[in-house]
Amino acid sequence: MSEVAVAGARRWRGGPDTGTWLPAARTDARRALQLALAGGWLLDGVLQFQPFMYTRAFPHMLASAAAGNPSVVAGPVTWNANLVQHHLALLNTVFATIQLLLGLGIALRPTVRPALAASIAWSVAVWWFGEGFGGVLNGGADPVNGAPGAVIIYALLAALLWPADRSGGPAPFTAARAVGAHTARALWLVFWLSQAYFALSPANRAPQALYGMITGRESGEPGWLASLMRGAAALVAGRGLAASIVLAAALVLIAAGVYLPTAAAKPVLVLAIMVAAAIWVFGQAFGGILASGATDPNSGALLVVLALAYWPASGALPAAAAPSGPPAPSAPSGLSGEADGSVAR
């Protein structure tokens, strides 16, 4: 250990805080994905504190989600927007704090279950009251634009990463541990097929639809990102139908990927990650964070996490046969049971 003088006192020694140099507590694949989810919520919470969110633009943005929706959806959206408009500073701070706490709660092992459950409830509420079901019912949903809404992907991930293990043998991938392989695959199929369906909707296959969507997001972005987006927009200019068909084909292939043998499933999951990354960079501009005014990092990064949850396990993931108890205080790795405190059911 090196020793240096600090603050000019000759007999003092400055040095590292060696008490914190301890081995890491165990973190398995599911716990790692839970932490990614926690990071997403934490980012959401911090973004919600941005100055833009404390302006009238925020309730106006909420109110715009009502357009074109059935009254049963639009009514609560409009009510929520009015409420936020009248109590903007208070409610926005409450929203931000809730999201911050969800992130912190998922990251803390003892509170992961209540935090995940609360995140599902919060996600559904925001999806309805804040996003009008992400444009699913009014024809405005676009996978490049984050349809069916980033917030509902949070809920899906929370369900798939729930810290429990279903009985019936080793899970083939992380997402299958809590809900079972059949249910997990069905959720994946429905999700990606719906994305393909949205990609082919009339509004999204118009000749300039994708071009307009990308160029519309370019404003306010840093030069390097705006340049990338301009290049992508030029590629699809006037080719909206062809771009939609190619995207939909890729999304259908991805949807079917989890039913393929492992050797074929992995390349398809890589494709899913690449498509998600491309959407996040070129279509979503990282959620518009760099241009200010983003409420969240949008769906691209979440889709990557979703794809990783379906990555075939190299070894057999834990079955539910042996319940794991609470962490043992003296366990060398920090936890004696599952890294995320899961229990069998």
Add this chain to the structure above:
Amino acid sequence: MTPAWVLGSVAALMLVVAAVSAARLAAGRPWRRGALIADTDVAHLLMAIAMAGMLAPDLRTLTDAPWEVIFGLLAAWFAARVARDARAHGRRTLAGGHCAPHLVHSCSMLYMFLAMTATAGAGGMGDIAGPAAMPGGPAAGEMALRYPTLALAFAFTLVGYSIWDLDQLSGRRYSVPGARLSLAGMAAQEVSVLAAGPGSAAPRNEPSAASAPDAGLPGPAAGRAVTRRASGRVAGAGAFLLAPAVTIGCRIVMGVAMAFMLFIAI
């Protein structure tokens, strides 16, 4: 505009972190021979004071230039430590080592001071108290950051480290150890406070000054007796203060607060 009371609350949180870090440094009894000053506590103390000043101009203590020098030195210090760790323990410590988060914190602070610009209308990050109180601060203006891509990269990294630290903290990587304490004038004794995990045997500071009896003071037996009899409460609070978990807790708060500041200034 982010309300002043929100920014003020975060500034108050920073003052708490500064107070905790200062208390930890004081608990290291730097007036004794061989006292060891933990670099992380020094870093947290300086960062917390600087951040409080950025959030609330009334709390500003120094102009920008000294802070830039301070955080430049801290960044260099932690960079050297990360490099040394990497040589000793492999490249994984470049990102996952103990000093890597502190390096990111120091670099983030340096970046904020170098890239912060005043745009219009107010002082500090949130127009809290009008024009900046100190020379060298933004005379007028809502704060904004040049090179926002760097801000985003720092914010993502800070959030990542904070989440990881929270997971490890709750995974009992950083337990409350048997801290070494003493009452004034008495030799220090080990006080076990909580059941500890793998780090239970690790004291906060390697050759803690508090653990070394001074010449002329009562011996260990006397110290032990007095410590036990006199203040279980004081010992418990002191041991908690000196626990590694408290350092990590401060690091988490700092990381989240820094990400907050970066995002509201992008």
